[in-house]
Amino acid sequence: MSRVILQTHDLTVRFGGHVAVDHVSCAFRTGELTAIVGPNGAGKTTYFNLISGQIPSSEGRVELNGRDITRASVSDRCARGIGRAFQLTNLFPDLSVLENVRLVIQSKAKMGFSLFSMADSHRDVTDRAKAVLEKVKLFDLRDQVVSALSHGNQRKLEVAMLIALDPAVYMFDEPTAGMSVDEAPVVLDLIAELKAEKDRTILLVEHKMDVIRTLADRIIVLHNGMLAADGDPVTVMASDVVQEAYMGKELEDV
């Protein structure tokens, strides 16, 4: 049964006089893939930052499973089930691909303070990391240092780390940003696969409209930090707000 897992109430943040996210109230249900769209500067990433805790909110609340997590730290929110992939690739550059994923699984297994065991002796952790890498087709590159990876592969690793975390709420911030035309579908297929596997809650910020149309169960539109539209893809895409504010802008961009 689908239930509300994540909820924001009047979530607001101001930077000086500028209101970046303006009283956004929205509920996200389990098993639902919600696409968050809006023109550049609409506050999509900032809204994400407020939910995953990278920036503190000025007003309003974030609730996860009915619990108020507005004041919780980033790591605490992560432990409670909010997982996030970043728009700008954000990895551990001098560590190997495998180590990047291993660290995530190790975090989930709460082994960070294991001081006297050898990290490599924890086979189960390493095996799970390898399985995730198989899934995203990075297994052959597992011993490479991340900084030596192509941009496309780094994006894939970014997704792999979120899959490794397997959080209650997946947050993807433009997972295909900067990827080539042939690489982007790989990442999108991964997200589609995640959605098909079981009822996962996924939040997706994405610009490519065709992608959203096929993937999303629901679309919310942010405009100037405010929630401008919310509903199923067909209705929202046809609405005036999207046609004017978003599609118009998109066309110009292209």
Added chain:
Amino acid sequence: MIVKLLSGDMPRSKLLSAILLAILICLAFAPFIFPGVRSLDTAARICVFILLVASYDLMLGYGGIVSFAHTMFFGMGAYGVALACTYMERGFGALIVGAGAGALLAAVVAFLIGLFSLRVRAIFFAMITLAVASAVAVLVSQLSGLTGGEDGLNYKIPRELTPAFKFGSEFLGVKLNGKLLNYYVVFFGAFLLFLLLLRIVNSPFGRVLQAIRENDFRAEAVGYRVINYRTAATCISAAVAALAGALYAIWLRYVGPDTALSFEIMVDILLMVVIGGMGTMYGAVIGAVLFVVAQNYLQELMSVASAAVEGIPLLPDLLSADRWLLWLGLLFVLSVYFFPSGVVGRLRQGK
């Protein structure tokens, strides 16, 4: 077995393995290979500094935390032993209590500094450590009633660790006395603690530290509370540094601000870490050996060289033994220039 002992962190370079093995053999059999008083003293100093530098590397090379208080922690261990030996009954109990108290104090102080300043930016932590270290150094030299002030403390360690204690006549031409035992206390103490550090940096905890060094923002986002890990690393590092200080105090039977607290030692530690190679642990070994040997023998080498070129203008002056610091400095500049990732980093990549 060896893999386990080294925690799976192999030297990954034939030359480096050979060098490390040679150093280990030289240190393990130092009393027999280099029987002189001075050379044994150098060997003991190398053992202590390997441990001290390795503990600093845990913080700087693995955790990415810059601290200027490492000598202070070193001094806490040294003064711990000195005070315990001065005010307690002579015996091994005093050594253990002194070393333990020093390590505990170091860990507590590190915890407090970490708690208040690691939350904010790295530079702030560096400045706080500098301030606290200076304050402690001044305090120690002012509290002369307790610490002996600038003169330091001379104290008695258990008789079994002094030259007066003899347990046999001679073995391979080496007198079997307490000094020999004392050396092995220092050697094995440093060796075991070094292996412990090697284990810690290769543990899940060590991996988290590296992740934090690489990208603390992301480490937090995958669920690691960065401040807790940084604070823990600082405490462990401080405690081990204090134990290194305790070994040093046991060896020297003297503690003073110059030997255990001066800022010069801090600079030396930094140089040793950088020369050896940050974030490698083995770099501490290479850095400490190079540095301590240079510090002890460069002067002599130069007076020999100076005598050899006598008669040629300018050269004898340049090579005069008084200029040894100049050459030491030059060596550092060159080594940092040519091996930016340290000797170990260079050996590992250069094939």
